[in-house]
Amino acid sequence: xxxxxxxxxxxxxxxxxxxxxxxxxxxxxxxxxxxxxxxxxxxxxxxxxxxxxxxxxxxxxxxxxxxxxxxxxxxxxxxxxxxxxxxxxxxxxxxxxxxxxx
Amino acid sequence: xxxxxxxxxxxxxxxxxxxxxxxxxxxxxxxxxxxxxxxxxxxxxxxxxxxxxxxxxxxxxxxxxxxxxxxxxxxxxxxxxxxxxxxxxxxxxxxxxxxxxx
Amino acid sequence: xxxxxxxxxxxxxxxxxxxxxxxxxxxxxxxxxxxxxxxxxxxxxxxxxxxxxxxxxxxxxxxxxxxxxxxxxxxxxxxxxxxxxxxxxxxxxxxxxxxxxx
Amino acid sequence: xxxxxxxxxxxxxxxxxxxxxxxxxxxxxxxxxxxxxxxxxxxxxxxxxxxxxxxxxxxxxxxxxxxxxxxxxxxxxxxxxxxxxxxxxxxxxxxxxxxxxx
Amino acid sequence: xxxxxxxxxxxxxxxxxxxxxxxxxxxxxxxxxxxxxxxxxxxxxxxxxxxxxxxxxxxxxxxxxxxxxxxxxxxxxxxxxxxxxxxxxxxxxxxxxxxxxx
Numbered sequence: 001x002x003x004x005x006x007x008x009x010x011x012x013x014x015x016x017x018x019x020x021x022x023x024x025x026x027x028x029x030x031x032x033x034x035x036x037x038x039x040x041x042x043x044x045x046x047x048x049x050x051x052x053x054x055x056x057x058x059x060x061x062x063x064x065x066x067x068x069x070x071x072x073x074x075x076x077x078x079x080x081x082x083x084x085x086x087x088x089x090x091x092x093x094x095x096x097x098x099x100x101x102x
Numbered sequence: 103x104x105x106x107x108x109x110x111x112x113x114x115x116x117x118x119x120x121x122x123x124x125x126x127x128x129x130x131x132x133x134x135x136x137x138x139x140x141x142x143x144x145x146x147x148x149x150x151x152x153x154x155x156x157x158x159x160x161x162x163x164x165x166x167x168x169x170x171x172x173x174x175x176x177x178x179x180x181x182x183x184x185x186x187x188x189x190x191x192x193x194x195x196x197x198x199x200x201x202x203x204x
Numbered sequence: 205x206x207x208x209x210x211x212x213x214x215x216x217x218x219x220x221x222x223x224x225x226x227x228x229x230x231x232x233x234x235x236x237x238x239x240x241x242x243x244x245x246x247x248x249x250x251x252x253x254x255x256x257x258x259x260x261x262x263x264x265x266x267x268x269x270x271x272x273x274x275x276x277x278x279x280x281x282x283x284x285x286x287x288x289x290x291x292x293x294x295x296x297x298x299x300x301x302x303x304x305x306x
Numbered sequence: 307x308x309x310x311x312x313x314x315x316x317x318x319x320x321x322x323x324x325x326x327x328x329x330x331x332x333x334x335x336x337x338x339x340x341x342x343x344x345x346x347x348x349x350x351x352x353x354x355x356x357x358x359x360x361x362x363x364x365x366x367x368x369x370x371x372x373x374x375x376x377x378x379x380x381x382x383x384x385x386x387x388x389x390x391x392x393x394x395x396x397x398x399x400x401x402x403x404x405x406x407x408x
Numbered sequence: 409x410x411x412x413x414x415x416x417x418x419x420x421x422x423x424x425x426x427x428x429x430x431x432x433x434x435x436x437x438x439x440x441x442x443x444x445x446x447x448x449x450x451x452x453x454x455x456x457x458x459x460x461x462x463x464x465x466x467x468x469x470x471x472x473x474x475x476x477x478x479x480x481x482x483x484x485x486x487x488x489x490x491x492x493x494x495x496x497x498x499x500x501x502x503x504x505x506x507x508x509x510x
Contacts, residue, residue, distance in 0.1 A: 003354060007196070008195035008200075010105075011192045014188065031350070046104065046133035062316075068384075071383060072322050072324070077173060078173065079177075081167050081171075088318050098314075109298070110296050110297035112292055113293045113294045117266070118256055118257060118290065130236070147235060148207065151205070171272065181279075181287065211501050214411075214499045216494035219493060220460055220461060230440065232440070250438070253409070270474050271373075271476065283476050283479035309454065337454035360422070372489050375489075393421070397416065397417075397418045
């Protein structure tokens, strides 16, 4: 899994039937700053993920990829490879807190 | 999943039997511009995807990868790892619209 | 899926039993030239793929990766993650033909 | 699989039900130093992994990705794509020991 | 699949039960030299693979990744995503032999 920030959303009227009603977010994967180890920074990539936990824009979330994205009650049988499975409260590296949700 | 622009197509007379009749598009994955956050730009990569929604060249589409590409009525049992599952109407980052289909 | 050029082959006497008799090719993934959009160029990577369509060296082929590489009659149950499922005749970007097999 | 160092942890109150009670670690994938071949160094990436073996921060662990992360008694049916399946005692390259746990 | 050189090994006393007795090797993925096309060179990456064919350090081997790594008699049901399924004897690019095992 990886951490990501929800940065936006999208609409797609024409889509696979099973995807009707699913919330799709634009997410930006994050990594721990390699040098300072004291903050999360963007990787510059862009993924589209299905929300399963009621997350919202601006939040940092936990993302699962691949076939395992189908292993939740909400996503069973969906043609998806990326799902939001948690909303992050805190991230700690060693003894230092590097992220805390508002 | 990720966003991509359909840029072309290909033909392959000699192929696995189950692929006969499938529409194959050349797609260019997109990402949100890392600096400006106000447009979609190319990643420079090239994927081949099966269409399941009647998409066309020039459109921005939603792509699913891996085993989940087989989780649509049209693609069940196909030897494919990449499918188009939606046609994008709008993309919004924060309060700004960064893409709108024509 | 992606496009690749078959550049060579390999031999491996000692191998998993189910792989005996399978044709293994060395393939070089290709992408559409990002700037000119008028040719296919190498990505510099090297994959090993099982042939299911009678392809030969020098040809440009369609490659499927992951579990879906097992979704052909020839590859069911094989321990493989990469298969050749088509031989490319033509590739077109917009209105321009950028590849044609000999 | 790959080697990684456990560098931190995170909390997520709001999450998929099946993930309640799972230990999530922040891990930093490692590689053998390409030039010297005598130490493990960071790849600069950040993954989130479920622990199945009682590992702790600072330890170097063995990580499995993808659907196989669900093939342990503890992780069956979880929506995860990354699990810790062993704690590394020693790593040897050729005749040289390049890592030993304390 | 890809080619890799076995460069070392590791020990892990504490691990998932099903992994007891499995041989784990450190492998370095290889690619064909992009310019000269006449040798195999390292990609600088490091993977951990389960051996299924009696391979040894220094050998160049064939590696399968993902769920397909479980499709051998030795690895069925193991939580692994990377297995050695063959020992390479020769690699040929066009008409030139670029690798031969000793």
